Amino acid sequence: MAKLLGLYSSPMGLKNSISDGLLNKFLEEYKLEFPNDEIEILDLNLLDMANEPMNSENFMSFWSEEKSNQYIEKLKQADKLLISAPMINFAIPATLKNFIDRICVPGKTFSYKYNGKGTSVGLLDNLTVQVLTTQGAPEGWYQWASHTNYLVNIWKFLGASVLDPIVLAGTKVELLNKLTPEEVVNTKLEEIKKQVKLFK
Incomplete structure (x- = not known):
């Protein structure tokens, strides 16, 4: 039996978010394929640790036990990580960026002990990650902006095995903008x- 940790990050709310709907649909299929797996879902909008950005006032306490270490442990105890993220102003949602800032800790999730040409070593090699992203514009409209690439590569940096992302693009243009979120x-x-079948 494997353990899956899922992350909602959209500020739109579960009823209105296409990216959250994408995660829900993925979970429906996942439960059919892996009915005995343990699943824990976190809505980052509801977590204090994901709603407080790093700044000069909290820098020394940013990586506390309550707001950092316990979530690092969740990642270390999981086998799979499922993330949904819409594009917000050409980037990931602030809650997800705050979560990543909280768990990117040298000596815990990556090492400064360089391996080869100046590369660090990721310590979350227990994880297989599936990234689900949405964006209003079709893929390729903004070559300089890819929240999907950022998410794929930050988890690779942290040592995870990352599957090909599922990208639902063009949600604000025809023909998709004529459809319901479902x-x-x-x-x-x-x-x-x-x-889902590859998410083993």
């Missing part, structure tokens, strides 16, 4: 089923 999510159903 219909939009269902356009990715076959891709979801394929990735």
Whole structure:
């Protein structure tokens, strides 16, 4: 039996968010494929640790036991990490960035002991990660902006094995903008089923 940790990050709320809907649909298929796995889902909007950005006032206490270490332990105890993230102003949501800032700790999730040409060593090699992202614009409209690439590569940096992301793009343009959120999510159903089988 494997343990999956899932992260909601959209500020739109569960009822209105396409990215959260994408995660929910993925979980539906996942539970059919792996019915005995343990699943824990965190809504980052509801966590203090994800709603307080790093600044000069909290820098010395930012990586506390309550707001940092316990979430690092959750990641270390999990086998799989499922993340959904919409594009917000060409980047990931602030809650998800705050979460990542909290868990990127040298000596705990990566090492400064350089390996080869100045590369660090990721310490979260227990994790397999599936990234689910959405964006209003079609893929490729803004070559300089890719929240998907950032998420894929930050988890690779931390040592995780990262599967091909599922990207639901163009949600604000035709034809997807004529569909309900559920219909939009269902356009990715076959891709979801394929990735679920690989999420071992």
